Amino acid sequence: MSVETAEGALREALDRVEAAGEGLRSRDRASIADVVAEAWERIADPELSCGRAARERIPVSSGLSLPMVAWALSVTFEDVRAELASLAARMEPPEGTREAPARLSALVLAGNVFTACVAPLCAGLLAKVPLVVKASTKDDVMPRLFVDALREVDAALADACLVVAIPGGTSNLEATLFARADAVSAYGTDETLRSIRDRLSASTSFVMHGHGLGLGYVSPDAELEGAAEAFALDVAAYDQRGCMSPHAIGVHKGADAHRFARHLAAALSALQTTMPRGPLPPEVGAAQVQWRGVAEARGLLIEGSCCAVSYEGDVPPRLTPGWRNVMVFETDRFAERAAAYGAHLKTVGVAGEPDRVARALPTPLSPRVCPAGRMQRPRLGALADGLPPWQGFRRLLSVET
Amino acid sequence: MSANTADDPGRDALAAQIAERIERVADGSRDDAALDRLLGALASWQARRVEPYGRLAARAALPTDVFRYVRVAGHPPELDVRVWRTSGTTSGRRGEHPLRDLSLYDLAARTAARHALFPDVERMRLIMMAPRPEDAPDSSLSYMLGRFQSWFGTRTDWLFPVDGRLGALLRSAREPIGLLGTSFAFVHAEDQLGAERFALPAGSRVMQTGGFKGRSRAIEPEALRRAIAERYGVAEASIVEEYGMTELSSQMYQLTLRGVAHRRFWVPGWVRATVRDTETLAELSEGEAGILRIDDAANLDSVCAIQTSDLAVVRDGAIELLGRASGATPRGCSLAIEEALG
Numbered sequence: 187m188s189v190e191t192a193e194g195a196l197r198e199a200l201d202r203v204e205a206a207g208e209g210l211r212s213r214d215r216a217s218i219a220d221v222v223a224e225a226w227e228r229i230a231d232p233e234l235s236c237g238r239a240a241r242e243r244i245p246v247s248s249g250l251s252l253p254m255v256a257w258a259l260s261v262t263f264e265d266v267r268a269e270l271a272s273l274a275a276r277m278e279p280p281e282g283t284r285e286a287p288a289r290l291s292a293l294v295l296a297g298n299v300f301t302a303c304v305a306p307l308c309a310g311l312l313a314k315v316p317l318v319v320k321a322s323t324k325d326d327v328m329p330r331l332f333v334d335a336l337r338e339v340d341a342a343l344a345d346a347c348l349v350v351a352i353p354g355g356t357s358n359l360e361a362t363l364f365a366r367a368d369a370v371s372a373y374g375t376d377e378t379l380r381s382i383r384d385r386l387s388a389s390t391s392f393v394m395h396g397h398g399l400g401l402g403y404v405s406p407d408a409e410l411e412g413a414a415e416a417f418a419l420d421v422a423a424y425d426q427r428g429c430m431s432p433h434a435i436g437v438h439k440g441a442d443a444h445r446f447a448r449h450l451a452a453a454l455s456a457l458q459t460t461m462p463r464g465p466l467p468p469e470v471g472a473a474q475v476q477w478r479g480v481a482e483a484r485g486l487l488i489e490g491s492c493c494a495v496s497y498e499g500d501v502p503p504r505l506t507p508g509w510r511n512v513m514v515f516e517t518d519r520f521a522e523r524a525a526a527y528g529a530h531l532k533t534v535g536v537a538g539e540p541d542r543v544a545r546a547l548p549t550p551l552s553p554r555v556c557p558a559g560r561m562q563r564p565r566l567g568a569l570a571d572g573l574p575p576w577q578g579f580r581r582l583l584s585v586e587t
Numbered sequence: 588m589s590a591n592t593a594d595d596p597g598r599d600a601l602a603a604q605i606a607e608r609i610e611r612v613a614d615g616s617r618d619d620a621a622l623d624r625l626l627g628a629l630a631s632w633q634a635r636r637v638e639p640y641g642r643l644a645a646r647a648a649l650p651t652d653v654f655r656y657v658r659v660a661g662h663p664p665e666l667d668v669r670v671w672r673t674s675g676t677t678s679g680r681r682g683e684h685p686l687r688d689l690s691l692y693d694l695a696a697r698t699a700a701r702h703a704l705f706p707d708v709e710r711m712r713l714i715m716m717a718p719r720p721e722d723a724p725d726s727s728l729s730y731m732l733g734r735f736q737s738w739f740g741t742r743t744d745w746l747f748p749v750d751g752r753l754g755a756l757l758r759s760a761r762e763p764i765g766l767l768g769t770s771f772a773f774v775h776a777e778d779q780l781g782a783e784r785f786a787l788p789a790g791s792r793v794m795q796t797g798g799f800k801g802r803s804r805a806i807e808p809e810a811l812r813r814a815i816a817e818r819y820g821v822a823e824a825s826i827v828e829e830y831g832m833t834e835l836s837s838q839m840y841q842l843t844l845r846g847v848a849h850r851r852f853w854v855p856g857w858v859r860a861t862v863r864d865t866e867t868l869a870e871l872s873e874g875e876a877g878i879l880r881i882d883d884a885a886n887l888d889s890v891c892a893i894q895t896s897d898l899a900v901v902r903d904g905a906i907e908l909l910g911r912a913s914g915a916t917p918r919g920c921s922l923a924i925e926e927a928l929g
Contacts, residue, residue, distance in 0.1 A: 296730045471865020472896045479650030479894065483639035513650050 193362055193421030199348055200318065200366050204290045207316040211287060213343075213344045215277060215312055219270040221343050221519030222308055224336035229328075230263035232256070239267075240327075245524040247325045248300050249427060249464040249586040250447075255300075255529035257461055258424065261563050262301045269566040271573070274312050276567060278563065279336070287314045287529055288369035288391065290577055294382060295329065299428040299571040303329050305566055305575050306371055307347070313579035316346040318363060326351050369578050371395070393578035398532035400432040401503065403520050405538025406440030414449030416559030417512075418534050421450075422457045422493075423562040425464055426508040430554070430562050434503035436520045442545050447488060447497040447514040454510055455490035463492040463510055471505035479511070480504070502526060503538040521546045532571070535561040598661075598887070601629060603886045605857065606694055610855025613698045617904070628883050629891045635904035636661035637671050641665055641892045648868075648880045648892040654682035657835075659889045662687045670736045671833045672725040684727070684833050687888040695736050695837040695885040696731050699855050703840035705739050705795055708763070711790070713743040714756055716768025716776065722747075727833055728787060728796065732767060737767070749775045754783055757819070763790030769797045774806060775815055775908065788818035792844060793821060796829040828852070830849065836894050839906060851905035857884040860906050862899055876909055 210218075231237040237259075244255045268330045279285045291310055295303050303319070307329065310317045329349045338506045350358045355437055364382070365371065369391040369554035372382050386392055404413050420432050435450070437443035451520065468473070474494075481487040481496030488495045495509035495546040502514045503523060517523055525548050536543045537558040552572030556563060567575060597887050608625055613620065634641045640649050655673070666687050673682040686692065704709070712806060713736060718726060720733035736743040736905070746753055749772050757764070764787055768776075773795055780928045793815055808828070813888045816823045824843040831838035839852040839860075847853075854860045862877035871877045879899040882892050896907040 464867060468865055468876065468878075468898055472898060475865060475868065475894055476650045476652040476896055477876060479643065480652050480656050482643050483649070483653045529855075 191504070193358055195348070196359055196362050197366075197510055198382075199350075200290065200363070203316045203318060203346060203348045204366070206342070207289060207314075209289075209342055210316060210346045211314045213314070215274045215314070216271065218275040218311055218314070219342040220356055221336070221418055222311055223270045224339045225332060226263050226304070228335040228338065229331055230259050230266070230537065232545070236331055236338070239334075241333055243301055243327045243331075244265065245312070245464075245494075246485045247327045248465075250300075251464050252461045254423075254425070254464070256483045258301055258496065262304060264458070265440045268565065270308060270312070273308065273567040276574075277309075277312055277576055280583055283584050285314070285580050286583045287580040288367070288578075289316070290367050291369040291371065292318050292320060292363050292367035292371065294320045294372035294374065294378075295322055295326075296375075296378075298397075299327040299424050300325060300328045301506040302373060303332070305564070305568070305570065307332060309575035310579050311343070311347065313578045315369065317348070319349045320345070320360075320363065321349055323351050323352055323353055331419035340471055364390070369376045369393075369580075371578050389579075391578045393483045393573065395429075396529065399505075399527070399529040400430045400535060401524055401527065401531060402432040402435035402535045402558060402561070403538070403543055404435060404437040404443075404446055404558075405456055405536065406438040408441065408497055410441060411445045411449050411467045411559055415453045416536065416537060416557070418453035418457055419559050420561035421511070421512045422454060422461055422463070423579065426506075426510050426512070427430055428469040428562055431508060431509070432512060432533075432561060433506045434515060434516040435535075436503070436515055436523055438502070439516050439518045439522070443514055444486070447486065447495050450512070450514065451488040451490045451493065451495040454493035454495065454512075458491040459479075466492075466509060470507050470509050474509065477504070477507050477511055513537055523549060525551060527551075529571070533561045533564075601632060602688075602848070602887055603693060605629070605887060606693055606782065608884060609691075609694050609855075609857045612767060613702065615702055615853075615856070617856040619859070622653065622857065622884065625857075625884055626891055627748065629884060629887070630882075635792060635889050637890055648882075649890045650894045651682065651832065653682040653894065654684055656836050658683070659685070661888055669730070670725055671727040671730075673833045675731040682833055684889055686836075690717055691885045691887055692836045693734060695855070695857065695883075696734060698766050699840060700735060700739070702855070703842055703844065703853060704792070704829075708724045708739075708790065709740050710739055710844040711741040711765050712760070712762050713765045713767065715743060716747060716749055716753070716766070716772035717736055717745070718747045727831070728769070729832075735767070746920070747772070748788075749779055751779070751873070757785045757787065760785075760787060760791075763788050763792075765792050766793070767794040770806075770811060771797070773811060773815060777818065780818065783818065791819070791821055791825065793819065793826045794829055794840075795805045795826065795916050796831065830874055830908070832895070834886075834889075835881060835883045836887075837883045849905070851902060851907045853905055860884065860901060860904075861901075862901055863894070868894075873903070874900050879906065879908075 190208050228236040229240050245252045293306050321329050333344055333347050333349055340396055364385050371393045372379055373395045379396055379425035383392055402417050417435055437446050478487055478494050483498055496513045496514055502515055531553045534553050534555045535558045540555045540557060554568055590863055604625055640734040643649060667685045669686045715732045717732055718729050720729045723729040744756055753776060753821055797886055812823055812826050827841050829838050829840050837858050839854055841850050842853045859882040861880050863880050864871055865878055879895045879897040885889055900907045
């Protein structure tokens with residue numbers, strides 16, 4: 187069910203979605219996982235209508251190239267059935283507790299990465315919570331495709347999932363939605379999140395996922411060429427527009443950062459053939475000129491095919507405009523450099539031993555730490571901002587005897 | 588030749604050529620062939636003396652962000668007479684533009700302002716809605732307005748921050764007034780003055796400049812112009828916007844006081860304005876949108892070829908601004924991240 191509506195129609199739609207929650211809460215979690223997996227597999231399959239629609243519409247709405255979209259669909263859903271089964275098992279309430287799902291949850295999405303909706307949609311439905319998805323007006327294709335695919339598989343479950351696009355300036359519709367939701371999970375800028383938080387009641391569960399970025403690290407014993415190829419994929423994925431995209435890669439002073447930078451530029455250029463970058467928006471192009479100019483003025487700039495790598499010695503990481511511009515810096519104090527990102531650091535990719543790097547990160551940093559090449563391929567059950575993906579969708583009721 | 592430049596005959600020769608060019612085109616004329624020869628000589632001289640620019644020779648125009656990270660000057664710091672600094676309120680680190688000598692800056696500023704802002708009057712009463720130069724020694728705008736006080740002012744009042752004195756000054760005005768200030772100062776004035784309206788004497792004019800820099804709510808240029816016209820009782824043609832930046836020595840103005848109907852920015856004859864493709868940096872034709880590059884001959888002691896972040900179109904040799912890129916802040920990332928990284 188998907189609806190753009192005035193306030194009265196929105197209220198009716200919310201009534202229907204909330205009513206579908208009763209049936210949802212009575213279902214076995216494993217069966218929900220099966221149905222959701224089936225829906226995503228249909229979108230991943232280029233031979234099916236959902237899959238064809240995804241490949242036709244997402245490049246247009248996202249600005250990503252078709253090969254990039256196809257890659258993202260392939261890797262995101264390659265193990266979706268097993269990952270959903272695993273997530274479902276983890277979500278069973280511990281002994282001595284019973285779950286108390288929200289009656290209705292609002293999921294507010296940003297528009298920068300089209301697969302960002304997958305994890306919260308899965309977690310929300312596995313938490314047995316009816317969902318109202320407020321998609322970005324710039325890109326609501328993926329959540330709508332999901333609900334359409336879900337309806338093909340299981341109409342009753344699809345009734346528990348509503349996608350709305352609320353245009354800017356219709357604050358009354360947002361107010362209606364937030365008043366009804368007893369849980370809100372939101373993705374966006376600091377300003378967006380503050381605005382939402384200020385409009386929620388004190389009793390509404392609110393989980394915020396602010397914008398952020400990623401950082402890479404090459405340990406002294408890493409093989410540089412392989413590390414460069416892995417990180418090139420991390421940089422190129424989603425044209426470096428995501429919250430997990432690495433903007434800078436620190437190379438331990440024991441390794442040859444200059445050589446790594448050259449390998450990285452070559453690997454990124456090679457990816458332009460298989461996963462070309464989307465068209466560059468003018469304002470990003472203007473920012474790119476500025477960023478590359480600074481790199482060239484004070485360090486080394488290696489420009490490749492629709493990409494650039496800077497090497498600027500042992501200096502603090504400098505934010506890039508994204509779109510396949512990445513900074514390489516030398517360091518023997520990576521944890522200190524990482525700490526500068528604070529809560530905005532979402533993912534650390536490591537060419538080397540992720541565990542060693544994770545242990546060195548200062549508290550309260552809580553990024554996802556993973557091998558290089560997987561920065562933009564989190565598993566469905568991965569923590570988000572240090573929290574389980576079902577955070578906020580349900581509470582646990584303790585039963586003392 | 589100033590004492591600061593006494594040991595630099597190469598510089599002095601260029602300075603003399605630049606000054607001669609400015610004076611020759613003070614009437615608003617242009618000789619682009621002569622200007623291009625001068626800019627070419629200047630760029631070559633600067634590439635040898637300004638290290639970061641020399642590294643960018645292939646790129647040929649220095650992006651403004653470079654001023655935030657490295658020193659951009661052809662002279663050592665001990666010869667600085669001024670250092671202009673960007674406001675830093677929207678982008679963390681402040682850019683710095685060191686100057687060894689202010690004579691070319693003064694000549695360019697006076698010549699352009701005479702042509703565009705005070706074409707019909709030698710001197711007039713001025714009200715400046717900006718900090719005094721002594722209160723903001725690193726502000727090129729405050730410095731310029733201070734020079735306007737000397738060159739074009741009879742009585743000059745300074746109001747910053749804008750407060751109730753503005754209304755008192757305007758109510759008592761019996762002669763034409765030049766009201767000059769930043770865009771955010773005019774927004775603050777709107778909030779200060781409530782419902783009061785004024786009818787400034789004929790011959791009054793307004794100059795507004797700059798963005799809002801996070802210091803006030805942002806208002807569309809046309810809306811602000813209408814608000815100013817209504818508030819102060821001046822025709823919209825008497826409201827002139829100025830375009831300048833810390834990294835330049837010259838300013839560009841709209842020519843509505845000279846009867847030019849459009850709102851594009853006039854490019855003085857010692858400045859070249861072109862728009863560039865955002866990926867190739869190739870020069871685009873008139874009418875095509877791209878990022879604005881300014882070649883400012885008055886920028887003797889830094890770099891004359893400056894690449895801005897501003898999206899623009901050039902039509903009939905004048906600049907039409909389309910907005911400013913958000914700097915290095917990528918889509919989906921907040922200003923807070925950039926500030927955290929410094």
